[in-house]
Amino acid sequence: MNLASLNTPAAIVDIDAMTRNIQRMQTRMNALGVQFRPHVKTTKCNQVVQAQLDAGAKGITVSTLKEAEQFFAAGIDDIVYAVAMAPNKLEQAMMLRRRGCRLKIVTDSVSSAQAIAAFGNTHAQAFEVWIEVDVDGHRSGIAPDDDLLLDVGRVLHEGGMRLGGVLAHAGSSYDYNSTDDLERIAEQERAGCVRAAERLRAAGLPCDTVSIGSTPTALAARHLEGVTEVRAGVYVFFDLVMHNVGVCATGDIALSVLTTVIGHQENKGWAIVDAGWMAMSRDRGTQRQQRDFGYGLVCNEEGVPLEGYVMSAANQEHGIVSRIGEPDTAIAARLPVGTRLRILPNHACATGAQHPAYHALSRDGTVSEWPRFYGW
Numbered sequence: 001m002n003l004a005s006l007n008t009p010a011a012i013v014d015i016d017a018m019t020r021n022i023q024r025m026q027t028r029m030n031a032l033g034v035q036f037r038p039h040v041k042t043t044k045c046n047q048v049v050q051a052q053l054d055a056g057a058k059g060i061t062v063s064t065l066k067e068a069e070q071f072f073a074a075g076i077d078d079i080v081y082a083v084a085m086a087p088n089k090l091e092q093a094m095m096l097r098r099r100g101c102r103l104k105i106v107t108d109s110v111s112s113a114q115a116i117a118a119f120g121n122t123h124a125q126a127f128e129v130w131i132e133v134d135v136d137g138h139r140s141g142i143a144p145d146d147d148l149l150l151d152v153g154r155v156l157h158e159g160g161m162r163l164g165g166v167l168a169h170a171g172s173s174y175d176y177n178s179t180d181d182l183e184r185i186a187e188q189e190r191a192g193c194v195r196a197a198e199r200l201r202a203a204g205l206p207c208d209t210v211s212i213g214s215t216p217t218a219l220a221a222r223h224l225e226g227v228t229e230v231r232a233g234v235y236v237f238f239d240l241v242m243h244n245v246g247v248c249a250t251g252d253i254a255l256s257v258l259t260t261v262i263g264h265q266e267n268k269g270w271a272i273v274d275a276g277w278m279a280m281s282r283d284r285g286t287q288r289q290q291r292d293f294g295y296g297l298v299c300n301e302e303g304v305p306l307e308g309y310v311m312s313a314a315n316q317e318h319g320i321v322s323r324i325g326e327p328d329t330a331i332a333a334r335l336p337v338g339t340r341l342r343i344l345p346n347h348a349c350a351t352g353a354q355h356p357a358y359h360a361l362s363r364d365g366t367v368s369e370w371p372r373f374y375g376w
Helices: 015-032 046-054 065-073 087-098 110-122 148-158 171-175 179-202 215-220 240-245 348-352
Strands: 010-014 060-062 078-084 102-107 128-133 162-168 209-212 255-265 270-273 297-300 305-314 319-323 340-344 357-361 367-371
Touching: 010 015, 015 046, 015 215, 046 060, 046 065, 046 367, 060 065, 065 078, 065 087, 078 128, 087 102, 087 110, 102 110, 110 148, 128 148, 128 179, 148 162, 148 179, 162 179, 171 179, 171 215, 171 240, 179 209, 179 215, 215 240, 255 348, 305 340
Parallel strands: 010 357, 060 078, 078 102, 102 128, 128 162, 162 209
Antiparallel strands: 010 255, 255 270, 255 340, 270 319, 297 305, 297 340, 305 319, 357 367
16 A cells, blocks of 8 residues: 555554654653653554564553553553543453453542452452552642542552552643743652652552653653653654644654545635544644644645644534635645645544554555554
8 A cells, every 4th residue: 555545534654753753752761761651542553552662661551441451462461551440440450460461550549449459359359559649730649748648558558459659640741832841840740759659658558660651741851760660652643732842843743644635615715625523533732732733734645744724624524724824715726626635633642543543654655554443
């Protein structure tokens, strides 16, 4: 296959760009002296994850137990399920562990810890559990100095579970775009998670692993003293949100959507394409940032950005390409029907999730199909 042979819309992965992104992150983690455990929710694709492991990653992070099952079936057994454990999913987690998966699960509440311990004792299963730490008020977790941290630790440890460590995710890093701010949030993430680990150890509780990570903080951290591993995910493809955060250039974005011009509204300066929000997703993450790319940045078929053109609106199967500012009333001549374009996404995780497979583009122009999977 090659690009010309593909039906549209299609998700395109630039293998060269992806490989550079993987090497950049792994090299940085090696220099900082920590293990790297990539978050594979971005791609949910065996070929991509194998490339990350081949570069030096140790284990993976998942956001669903379906991901854990799929990657364990592919031969990966060191897995962190980095979402607070719901009691109804404990049997699914137990079955993975009984088959030999070294699955780690997460909690941030006494009630969840109690449910884990009760289920584990009933089924003779000593789950390895990590406590989620809230380092920035972004979403979930326990504040490092909250006594709840020790309460949860004791429930797990005294209940016969293995208290394996703590983990944090500085999701608020997505809200910044300066080197100083990203370094500050990275240090806040590191210090908060290390502080939580120290408190657990001081209370006589085990805490071997200190796991932190987001793509911006992983790339901004000045040092990682006290941290044992880093998790990051979207770095493998990058996207326009990460471009606005300042951690990548548009040329680093490895995922795009191939689309075809199917019509025009010349008086409005619109080209209509066959990639709508079903192909791009509804994610408008750049809308809140310093540069709004609509539903994506428009490139030619070779992946070179067309300066000033974005996918400004989207319906289910129709996308509207237009120029920012003054309408391009010559757009029909500039982008005639049949023109093939590539759209860089706001959020690689969301756009990837719209497609059953990636079409991986090699330097020589050949294309391979890499399946991805869905579900929970």
